Amino acid sequence: MSVQYTPVLWNRNKLVYDAVLLIAVALYLYVFIRYAPAFEDVTKPIDGATLRMRAFGSCAFLMLTVILCIGPLARLDRRFLPLLYNRRHFGVLTAGIAAVHANYVLGWYYNFSPTDKYVALLSSNTSYGQILGFPFEALGIGALLILFVLAATSHDFWLSFLGAPLWKALHMSIYIAYAFVVLHVALGALQGPGDPILTSLVTASVVLVCGLHFATGRMEAARERGEATAKASLQNAGWVVAGEVDEIDEDCAKVVTLDDDERVAIFKYDGKLSAITNACAHQNGPLGEGKVLWGCITCPWHGYQYNLADGRAPEPFTEKISTYRLKLIGSTVLLDPKALPPGTHVEPVRLGEGA
Amino acid sequence: MQTAEFLIELGRYYLYAGGIVTALFLVIGIDRIEPSANGSYAFRPLLIPGICLIWPLVLYRWAVLERTKGHKP
Numbered sequence: 001m002s003v004q005y006t007p008v009l010w011n012r013n014k015l016v017y018d019a020v021l022l023i024a025v026a027l028y029l030y031v032f033i034r035y036a037p038a039f040e041d042v043t044k045p046i047d048g049a050t051l052r053m054r055a056f057g058s059c060a061f062l063m064l065t066v067i068l069c070i071g072p073l074a075r076l077d078r079r080f081l082p083l084l085y086n087r088r089h090f091g092v093l094t095a096g097i098a099a100v101h102a103n104y105v106l107g108w109y110y111n112f113s114p115t116d117k118y119v120a121l122l123s124s125n126t127s128y129g130q131i132l133g134f135p136f137e138a139l140g141i142g143a144l145l146i147l148f149v150l151a152a153t154s155h156d157f158w159l160s161f162l163g164a165p166l167w168k169a170l171h172m173s174i175y176i177a178y179a180f181v182v183l184h185v186a187l188g189a190l191q192g193p194g195d196p197i198l199t200s201l202v203t204a205s206v207v208l209v210c211g212l213h214f215a216t217g218r219m220e221a222a223r224e225r226g227e228a229t230a231k232a233s234l235q236n237a238g239w240v241v242a243g244e245v246d247e248i249d250e251d252c253a254k255v256v257t258l259d260d261d262e263r264v265a266i267f268k269y270d271g272k273l274s275a276i277t278n279a280c281a282h283q284n285g286p287l288g289e290g291k292v293l294w295g296c297i298t299c300p301w302h303g304y305q306y307n308l309a310d311g312r313a314p315e316p317f318t319e320k321i322s323t324y325r326l327k328l329i330g331s332t333v334l335l336d337p338k339a340l341p342p343g344t345h346v347e348p349v350r351l352g353e354g355a
Numbered sequence: 356m357q358t359a360e361f362l363i364e365l366g367r368y369y370l371y372a373g374g375i376v377t378a379l380f381l382v383i384g385i386d387r388i389e390p391s392a393n394g395s396y397a398f399r400p401l402l403i404p405g406i407c408l409i410w411p412l413v414l415y416r417w418a419v420l421e422r423t424k425g426h427k428p
Binding site: 123 | 358359360362363388389391392393394395397398400401402404405408409412413416420
């Protein structure tokens, strides 16, 4: 690998993303701190520190909700993909906002404790056996620790160092953090005097996150069923499974041997797939081992060239080779084993447009 | 109170150990197992919180990558 790591990889789109994010967060905090007191019980006015504590806490909760909605939304509708683009910065900012909330809590409730404020936080309520009066702070601490770990391991280095499966498994703990936060709010703030706005907010968040994940799960299950049906019907019609598209390197071929010992080379190039016979019309050279240049394959033996889409040598040459039809079902490449007459144009399969 | 104090102490020593692992990894380990980090120094401070928090996992991956390094093509 030759690309060197940089602290933060910014480009124009990411800067716009971050700017919009920061403005939205600042606006939310301003509106909350400015207007929330108007909705409070006038007989129990709240102090500034508590107000800021709630502003940052609810902001982190909403941000976490949005983060969890971005993935399923982008899968349901590609127009949401730009939101996915820089989600890691969103996550880091969420951890920061949650930390400010925790800092206000520590500063307001435990600053003047005779014991260490962290010890006081953990020991002030230890009634873990009851629902009402449950030490909901512990759930907030758990969520905050997870958010810290996820934010701290969001750099590209971590994905490479830990490996994709481990990194992904680690980052799936965002769902545990969300569950902790929901319980933290439900067993904490929602246990106080009735607050219809907060109750509605938490309910809407849970319904939205669960609903979107459920809808995405159904959609993907339906798509997988559709792909399996399409694959089975093509196989019934005599098509053969040539392999997975990821098995073919860019500008290279995968050579498939058919039942009649005919060899077919399936090429991946310029975001497309095309299949031609593996045998050069000149002296049966192995075209699958050749080099792709401008949509043409060059035979490694004597340099004969053929256009991959129609198997014809570029003019003024007249050699022609057989082409084959391909289909992409999900990520599986299927091949029609019936060779088409030499020089027959076959529209290449465009990657990303599978059935 | 005693449990809380114990947990805080445990957390403190966990982070101390994390600090030692961080120093070793950033000075010795990272250049041995991550070619893209060679010559890149500005991003390394960003790794400090992550290593301190998940240092047992860092040690495990470091060991795995050291073992498999010789087997890479």
